[in-house]
Amino acid sequence: MGIYDLLIIGGGPAGLAAGIYGARARLKTVILEKGSPGGQAATTEELENYPGFPGGTTGPGLMKAMAEHARDFGADIKKEEVVDINLSGETKVVVTKSGTEYRARALVLASGAHPRSLNIKGEKDFIGKGVSYCATCDADFFEDLDVVVVGSGDAAVEEAIYLTKFASKVSMIVIHDQGILDCNKLSAERAFSNPKIHWIWSSVLEEVKGDGIVEKVAIKNLKTGKLSEIETNGVFFFVGTVPNTGFLQDEVVLDEKGYIITNERMETSAPGVYAVGDARVKYLRQVVTAAADGAVAAVAAERYLAEEEFLKKQVLDFAGVVITVFWSPMNEDSIAAVACLEKVVQELGDNIKLVKIDVSRSEMTNKRYHVTSIPAVLFFVNGEVVARSSGEITASDVKEQIEALNKYTRGLSHC
Amino acid sequence: MLAVDKENFEAEVLQHQGIVVVDFWSQKCEPCKAIMPEVEELATKYESKAKFCKLDTGGNRRLAISQKVLGLPTIVFYKDGEKVAEFSKEFSMEEVENKLQELI
Numbered sequence: 474m475g476i477y478d479l480l481i482i483g484g485g486p487a488g489l490a491a492g493i494y495g496a497r498a499r500l501k502t503v504i505l506e507k508g509s510p511g512g513q514a515a516t517t518e519e520l521e522n523y524p525g526f527p528g529g530t531t532g533p534g535l536m537k538a539m540a541e542h543a544r545d546f547g548a549d550i551k552k553e554e555v556v557d558i559n560l561s562g563e564t565k566v567v568v569t570k571s572g573t574e575y576r577a578r579a580l581v582l583a584s585g586a587h588p589r590s591l592n593i594k595g596e597k598d599f600i601g602k603g604v605s606y607c608a609t610c611d612a613d614f615f616e617d618l619d620v621v622v623v624g625s626g627d628a629a630v631e632e633a634i635y636l637t638k639f640a641s642k643v644s645m646i647v648i649h650d651q652g653i654l655d656c657n658k659l660s661a662e663r664a665f666s667n668p669k670i671h672w673i674w675s676s677v678l679e680e681v682k683g684d685g686i687v688e689k690v691a692i693k694n695l696k697t698g699k700l701s702e703i704e705t706n707g708v709f710f711f712v713g714t715v716p717n718t719g720f721l722q723d724e725v726v727l728d729e730k731g732y733i734i735t736n737e738r739m740e741t742s743a744p745g746v747y748a749v750g751d752a753r754v755k756y757l758r759q760v761v762t763a764a765a766d767g768a769v770a771a772v773a774a775e776r777y778l779a780e781e782e783f784l785k786k787q788v789l790d791f792a793g794v795v796i797t798v799f800w801s802p803m804n805e806d807s808i809a810a811v812a813c814l815e816k817v818v819q820e821l822g823d824n825i826k827l828v829k830i831d832v833s834r835s836e837m838t839n840k841r842y843h844v845t846s847i848p849a850v851l852f853f854v855n856g857e858v859v860a861r862s863s864g865e866i867t868a869s870d871v872k873e874q875i876e877a878l879n880k881y882t883r884g885l886s887h888c
Numbered sequence: 889m890l891a892v893d894k895e896n897f898e899a900e901v902l903q904h905q906g907i908v909v910v911d912f913w914s915q916k917c918e919p920c921k922a923i924m925p926e927v928e929e930l931a932t933k934y935e936s937k938a939k940f941c942k943l944d945t946g947g948n949r950r951l952a953i954s955q956k957v958l959g960l961p962t963i964v965f966y967k968d969g970e971k972v973a974e975f976s977k978e979f980s981m982e983e984v985e986n987k988l989q990e991l992i
C-alpha cells in the first residue's frame with residue numbers, strides 16, 4: 474500500500490478539512506474513519522453558526538459536502554478503526570481493528586469526542602430503546618410522544634428545540650436554579666418562548682425505567698432532595714463529551730482529562746504528529762474551529778515534510794562532510810558567513826558540500842539541532858553532527874575544522 | 889435482503905420458522921447506511937442458514953416501536969418468531985456475526 478505523506482485519524486470536520494488542505498497540497502493523503510464521515514457534526518440537523526450559510530444548513534448536508542470536497546482533491550477515505558499507533562520508527566505506523574498496518578510520514582489525530590454518559594441506572598440498558606445521544610438519528614421515533622432532555626449547554630438546548638418538531642412535549646432537566654442555562658443567549662430565548670418545552674429546574678436524573686422500552690424516569694430535586702417520577706418515551710442526554718484518545722496510549726502527551734495537548738500550530742509532543750478539533754485542549758469546540766484546526770495542521774505537516782525531505786536528501790544521506798550554515802537573508806553577519814563558506818568549500822573540493830539553511834523556513838531543523846542564533850555552522854558526517862560553531866565564522870577556522878574532520882573520517886575508514 | 893414493512897412483517901418475520909435477522913434503518917440514519925453493505929455481505933454469506941430482512945423505520949414507526957426498537961441502527965435476531973437477541977447503536981459486525989453463528 475506504500476507510505477502515505479499524511480494519515481488522518483477521524484473523518485469529522487477537523488479531519489476532513491485537514492484532508493482537503495493536505496490533498497490539495499499534493500500530499501498523498503488518507504483519512505481513516507471508523508464510521509461514516511461527518512463525526513459529531515453529522516448528528517445535528519440544524520447547524521446555524523457555520524459561516525457562509527445564512528438561515529443555517531444541516532450537519533449531515535455540510536459534512537457530506539466536506540467529505541466530497543476532500544475526495545475531489547484526491548484524499549482517500551477508508552472505513553477503518555484505529556486501535557494503535559507506533560511512533561518509534563522513521564515512519565509512523567497506524568494499526569487498525571481489521572489488522573491492517575498503515576505507514577505515514579506525518580499524522581493528524583482528528584478522532585474527536587463522544588457523548589459523555591452519566592452512567593445512571595438504566596441509561597445503558599435502554600440505549601436504542603428510548604435512550605439516545607443523537608436527536609437527528611432518533612427524533613422521528615418520537616413523533617407525538619414525550620421526551621426528556623438532560624443538560625443545559627448549547628447542544629442540549631438546541632437539540633431540545635429541534636426535538637419539539639417531532640415530540641409533543643420536551644421536558645428539560647436542568648441542574649441549575651430556575652432560569653439559568655449554560656447555553657448561548659439566542660438559543661435560551663428561543664427555548665424559553667417554545668410552548669412545547671417544559672422546564673424542570675434544580676434537578677438531576679436518577680434512573681431510567683421501563684419494560685423493554687423507556688416508560689418513565691426518576692428525577693431528584695436538589696433543593697428538596699425529593700424524588701419524583703415522570704412518564705416519558707425517550708431520554709436524550711447532552712451532558713458534554715469525552716475525547717476519543719484512548720488508542721493513543723502514551724504516544725503523545727494528554728492533559729488529565731484525556732485531551733491532546735498542542736501548540737497553536739497543532740503540533741503535539743511527537744514530531745510530525747498533529748492534533749485537531751474536539752480531541753485537543755482548546756477554548757471553543759465547534760465545527761468552524763475544528764475545520765480551522767485541520768487547515769493549520771495540514772499546512773504545518775506539509776512544511777514539516779518538505780523540511781524533512783530537504784534535510785534527508787541534502788544533508789543526512791550525503792556521503793562525505795556536509796557543512797550546513799544556518800542563515801537568514803535579513804541578517805548581515807550570516808550573509809557574510811555564507812559568502813565565506815562558499816569560497817572555502819570551492820577550495821576544498823568534491824566530497825565536501827555546503828548546504829544553506831534559511832532559519833525562517835526551517836523551524837523543525839533549527840529546533841532539532843538546537844540552533845538559536847545565527848550564523849551557526851554545523852558539520853555533518855554520515856547524518857550526525859560532529860562539530861559546530863557559531864558567532865563570527867572565519868575561513869581559517871572552517872579549514873581547520875575540516876582538516877580535523879578529514880583526519881577523523883580517514884581514521885574511521887582505517888579501522 | 890428482503891424489505892419488510894408493516895404489511896408483511898407478521899408473515900415474513902414473526903411467522904417464519906428459523907432464524908430471521910432484521911436490520912432496522914432509515915433514510916436519515918447515516919450510520920445505518922454506512923453498515924448496510926456489511927449487513928448485505930453477511931446476508932450473502934449466510935444465505936442458506938438465516939433469513940435477512942431490512943426495515944425502513946420511516947413509515948413503519950409504530951411497527952418498530954411494537955418491536956421495542958426506538959433507536960438506530962438496530963439489528964434484531966428472531967428465532968421462530970421470538971426476539972432472541974439484538975444490537976443497537978454502538979456495535980460491530982463482528983459481534984453480529986458471532987451472535988449469528990451462536991444461533992444457527
Ligand SMILES: Cc1cc2nc3c(=O)[nH]c(=O)nc-3n(C[C@H](O)[C@H](O)[C@H](O)COP(=O)(O)OP(=O)(O)OC[C@H]3O[C@@H](n4cnc5c(N)ncnc54)[C@H](O)[C@@H]3O)c2cc1C
Pocket residue numbers: 482483484485486487488505506507508509510511512513514515516517519520521522523553554555556583584585586587628631632711717720749750751752758759760761763
Ligand atoms: C448534538 C451536538 C450538536 C452540535 N451542534 C453544533 C452546532 O450547531 N455548531 C457547531 O459549530 N458545532 C456543533 N457541535 C460541535 C461539533 O459537532 C464538534 O465540535 C465537531 O464535530 C468536532 O469535530 P472533530 O472533527 O474534531 O470531531 P468529531 O466530529 O467528533 O469527529 C471525529 C471522528 O473520528 C472518528 N474516530 C474516532 N476514533 C476513531 C478511531 N480510533 N479510528 C477511526 N476513526 C475514529 C469518529 O467516528 C468521528 O467520525 C455539536 C455537537 C453535538 C454533539
